[in-house]
Amino acid sequence: MSQWEVVIGLETHVQLQTKSKIFSGASTAFGAEPNRQACAVDIALPGVLPVLNREAVVCAIKFGLAVDAAIAPRSVFARKNYFYPDLPKGYQISQYEIPVVLGGGIDIRVSHGGTPSEKRVHLTRAHLEEDAGKSLHEDFHGKTGIDLNRAGTPLLEIVTEPDMGSAAEAVAYAKALHSLVTWIGICDGNMQEGSFRCDANVSVRRPGAPLGTRREVKNLNSFRFLQQAIDYEIGWQINEIEEGRKIVQATVLFDPDTGETRAMRSKEDAHDYRYFPDPDLLPLEISPVWTAEVKRGLPELPAAMQARFERDFGLSTYDAASLTATRANATFFEDCVAAAGKDQAKLCANWVMGELAARLNRDEREVADSPVSATQLAGMVRRVADGTLSSKLAKEVFDALWTGEAADADAVIEARGLKQVSDASAIGPIIDEVLAANPKSVEEFRAGKEKAFNALVGQVMKATKGKANPQQVNDLLRQKLTG
Amino acid sequence: MSLNPEEVRRIARLARLELSDEETGRTGDQLNGILAFIEQLQAVDTAGVAPMAHAMDVVQRLRVDAVTEPDRREAFQAIAPETEAGLYLVPKVIE
Numbered sequence: 095m096s097q098w099e100v101v102i103g104l105e106t107h108v109q110l111q112t113k114s115k116i117f118s119g120a121s122t123a124f125g126a127e128p129n130r131q132a133c134a135v136d137i138a139l140p141g142v143l144p145v146l147n148r149e150a151v152v153c154a155i156k157f158g159l160a161v162d163a164a165i166a167p168r169s170v171f172a173r174k175n176y177f178y179p180d181l182p183k184g185y186q187i188s189q190y191e192i193p194v195v196l197g198g199g200i201d202i203r204v205s206h207g208g209t210p211s212e213k214r215v216h217l218t219r220a221h222l223e224e225d226a227g228k229s230l231h232e233d234f235h236g237k238t239g240i241d242l243n244r245a246g247t248p249l250l251e252i253v254t255e256p257d258m259g260s261a262a263e264a265v266a267y268a269k270a271l272h273s274l275v276t277w278i279g280i281c282d283g284n285m286q287e288g289s290f291r292c293d294a295n296v297s298v299r300r301p302g303a304p305l306g307t308r309r310e311v312k313n314l315n316s317f318r319f320l321q322q323a324i325d326y327e328i329g330w331q332i333n334e335i336e337e338g339r340k341i342v343q344a345t346v347l348f349d350p351d352t353g354e355t356r357a358m359r360s361k362e363d364a365h366d367y368r369y370f371p372d373p374d375l376l377p378l379e380i381s382p383v384w385t386a387e388v389k390r391g392l393p394e395l396p397a398a399m400q401a402r403f404e405r406d407f408g409l410s411t412y413d414a415a416s417l418t419a420t421r422a423n424a425t426f427f428e429d430c431v432a433a434a435g436k437d438q439a440k441l442c443a444n445w446v447m448g449e450l451a452a453r454l455n456r457d458e459r460e461v462a463d464s465p466v467s468a469t470q471l472a473g474m475v476r477r478v479a480d481g482t483l484s485s486k487l488a489k490e491v492f493d494a495l496w497t498g499e500a501a502d503a504d505a506v507i508e509a510r511g512l513k514q515v516s517d518a519s520a521i522g523p524i525i526d527e528v529l530a531a532n533p534k535s536v537e538e539f540r541a542g543k544e545k546a547f548n549a550l551v552g553q554v555m556k557a558t559k560g561k562a563n564p565q566q567v568n569d570l571l572r573q574k575l576t577g
Numbered sequence: 578m579s580l581n582p583e584e585v586r587r588i589a590r591l592a593r594l595e596l597s598d599e600e601t602g603r604t605g606d607q608l609n610g611i612l613a614f615i616e617q618l619q620a621v622d623t624a625g626v627a628p629m630a631h632a633m634d635v636v637q638r639l640r641v642d643a644v645t646e647p648d649r650r651e652a653f654q655a656i657a658p659e660t661e662a663g664l665y666l667v668p669k670v671i672e
Contacts, residue, residue, distance in 0.1 A: 112642050119645030128663035129654070133646035137653060149642035170630040177593055179667040192630075229670055239664030366591060371630045379636040 098332050099301045101308075102264045102294060102324060103256040106271060107249045108281045109225070109289040110153040116224050116248035117144030117187065124287050132227070132242035138182035143374055146171075150248040153280035154194045154222055155380060155388045157250060160278050160395055161217055163198025165385050171222075171375040174367045179240050180227035188251075190369040193221035194378065195250075200274065201397065202266040203415060210412075215267045216255040223249050244288075250280070256295065256305070261324035265317050268292055277396055277421040291315050296327045298335070306331070307341040311348055311355055323348035327355050399424055407431065407439035416447055422462045426450075433472030434479075441475050449492055466495045474503035486560050487512045516563040518570060521554070524562070525571055528553045539575055547571070578616065579609045 115122055118135035135142045158165045172190035198217045203210055227242035252271065258264045272290055276283035283290055292314045297306035311327055314320045326348075331341055346355040394402075396418045403414035418424045423446070430442045450471065454461055474491050477483045483491060483503075494506040507513055515521060529536055532553060538546035554567045580588075585605040589596045596604060650663065659666040 114640075114642055114644045114646075119640070119643065121644045121646075129650045129665070130648045130663070132653075133649070134653075135646075139653075145640045146637055147642050148639035151639065168636075175591070179665075179670055230664065231670065234661060234664070234666055236669055237659070237666040238668070238670045239661065239666055241664055368591065373631065375631075376633065376635055376637040377630045 097300065098298050098328075099303075100259050100328050101256045101297050101299065101305060102258040102260075103308075104254050104258070104264060104267060105293040105295070106252045106268065107225075107291045107293075108157075108252060108271075108275050110150050110248040110250055110280055111282055112147055112149045112153070112248050114147060115246035116147050116150045116222065118246055120246065122247050124284075126243055128239075128241040129243060132245060136182075136227075136246040137242050138184075144187060144372075146375065146378065147248060150222055151194070151378065151380070152388055153248070154220065154250055155385055156278050156280055156392060157220055157252070157275065158195035158198065159385070159389050159392060160274055161195075161198035161200055163217060163220070164196045165380055166192055166194050166196060167380060167382075168192065169194040169221075169378045169380075171372045171378070172369045173372045174223075174369055176367060178226070178229075179238060180229045180242070180245065182227070182242065182245065186224060186226060187372055187375070188223035188369075189221035193219040194380070195220035200267060200270050202263065202270050204260075204263050204266050213257075213263070215257045215263075215270075218253045218255055220250050220252040223251055225249050256297075261321045261328070264294060264324055265321050268317060268320055273396060273420055278392060285315050288315060292320055294320065294324050294327075296324055296331070297341070298328060298331045306335075307343050309341065309343065309355075309357075310345050312345055312358075314348060319348055319350055322350075322353050323355055326353060330355065393421070396421075396424070403427075403439075407436065407443070409440065409443055413440075413443050413447065417443060420461070422460065426461050426464070426468050429468035430472045430475070433469045434475045438472075438475050438479050441479060442472065445471055445475060445492075449489065453492075453496060465498060466492065470495050470502055477503050477507065481516055481563065482507065482514055483512065484514050484560070484562075484564055487514055512561065514563050515558060515561050516566055518566065521558070521562050521566060521570055524557050525554055525567070525574055528557060529574065536575065547575070550575075578612050580605055580612070 110116075112122060114120060115136065118133050120133040120136055121131045123131065129137075135144060155165055157163075169189055170192045171187055173185040174188045174190070175185045177184055195217075196219050198220075199214045200217065201212055201214050203212055205211070225244050225247040227240055227245040230239040230241065233239075254267065258267060272283055272285075275281040275290070281289055285291075294311045294314060295308045296311065297308035299306040309327060309331070311323045314323055327346070334341060344357045346357050348355050400411075400414040400418045403409045403417060404411060407414075409417070417427045427442060427446045430446060431439045434442050450461070450464065450466065453459075453466075454464060459465075471492075474483070474488055474495065477491070478485065478488045490510070490512060491503050491506045494500055494510070495503065500506045500509060528550060532550060535546045535549050535553075539550070550571060551564070551567055554571065555562055555564065582601055582605055585601050585608065586596065588608075589601070589604070654660045654663075654665070657665050
């Protein structure tokens with residue numbers, strides 16, 4: 095692969111979280127019966143006119159602010175003309191020459207051969223447009239069924255510069271973008287329902303050579319498919335060129351079943367969209383006052399929060415980045431620290447990223463509906479911090495909280511008698527018993543075998559049912575053996 | 578600038594219009610007439626004039642984000658050529 099350079103740009107369709115459609119008052123709720131949410135505007139009856147949804151514009155402004163882009167003071171809606179049954183007007187209302195958001199960028203973290211590095215993916219633009227309906231090709235005795243519920247749903251299409259050099263970078267960008275749009279609340283992020291879909295423009299070239307011909311892989315609705323589709327496409331293109339064939343610009347589809355991409359039947363006129371300004375819509379004006387008002391309503395952004403976690407809580411960049419991967423996760427962590435105390439931030443971070451994340455993952459749950467609340471976790475963390483619980487006992491308490499056995503850590507400790515024993519006068523006699531019962535280990539330790547020491551620690555822990563403070567057991571045992 | 582018959586046929590195809598040879602000739606003449614007007618317009622010096630997106634010098638009115646449209650599927654589908662299970666049926670689209 096080293097003699098080939100890969101160039102990737104992504105176009106992402108982000109479905110905006112509005113109640114009604116971008117140009118009509120029909121509902122955007124997912125899952126309705128076919129055509130129950132398609133009004134006269136959406137199905138393009140004669141004489142209807144589009145009226146722009148203010149909230150869709152607010153979403154675009156929020157996004158522009160969040161990625162340091164320019165918000166166009168004046169942008170224009172255009173008609174993109176093509177014929178397809180799920181596009182009843184014969185054109186899609188989009189933005190062409192003057193989009194609402196220009197420039198900006200998103201920072202991604204990628205690992206090159208194990209070394210993490212940061213990289214900024216630059217954005218070309220983001221524009222508002224309407225979604226098309228859905229075509230169902232199966233089961234209608236040779237006909238195609240059309241559901242126009244999705245027609246007119248507001249989308250923000252976010253276009254990057256060709257800044258990514260591998261499938262891993264493309265996935266890192268897509269994940270960062272997904273996190274950001276859900277963080278600022280403009281998209282529900284539900285990829286299965288199609289709220290976040292990526293098209294990848296992929297080309298390869300010899301280092302230093304001009305850009306190669308690109309092929310566009312359409313409609314990738316999971317990070318895994320994005321990775322697979324790009325990797326397959328890169329391999330296919332390199333192979334074509336190495337075998338002496340030329341890459342022809344094309345739109346291709348990814349088949350998740352075979353893991354391959356294949357060209358769509360080429361429509362010779364497909365890319366002649368004859369854009370022109372939509373005479374039904376006036377230019378969209380966004381004043382600096384409006385932008386400032388939207389800015390005041392924005393939450394703290396992930397990058398700022400990550401920097402604050404590093405600064406205020408002394409967390410590593412890795413920890414801070416991982417805790418701010420989603421807003422729900424960051425909120426949980428902050429609530430936990432607020433309840434446990436700032437000094438316990440690192441311990442809270444370890445539990446949130448460790449045991450909690452593992453359990454949520456295992457049970458396929460989101461942090462927002464974690465059975466253990468941030469306050470409960472904080473209560474447990476406090477008992478670890480003050481020495482009441484060893485980390486082993488803490489796991490047991492965590493389990494009990496997870497299953498809802500008790501309301502808080504103290505109740506679990508009380509009910510199960512889990513208090514860690516840190517009292518030398520209680521541990522000392524137990525150590526004596528263990529030493530008396532294991533003369534062989536004692537002998538081996540004195541002969542220089544450190545392993546024998548660990549075996550003795552294990553015996554003491556077993557005798558105390560794991561409740562003895564391990565550090566204290568270590569200290570006392572060493573004293574007795576060497577003293 | 579003027580369009581040749583091949584270009585006229587391509588524009589008609591993009592607009593899903595079926596033209597006979599006679600109509601292609603007539604439509605071509607009409608389009609070329611329009612282009613001649615545009616050539617006159619293009620002779621005007623517009624340096625320093627911002628492009629216009631709309632004939633009216635007003636800006637877009639915005640709508641509050643609220644669901645205001647009731648479900649009128651039955652009424653809409655009563656005038657559709659063919660429906661089934663709530664879907665509009667059209668000749669098979671193959672891709």
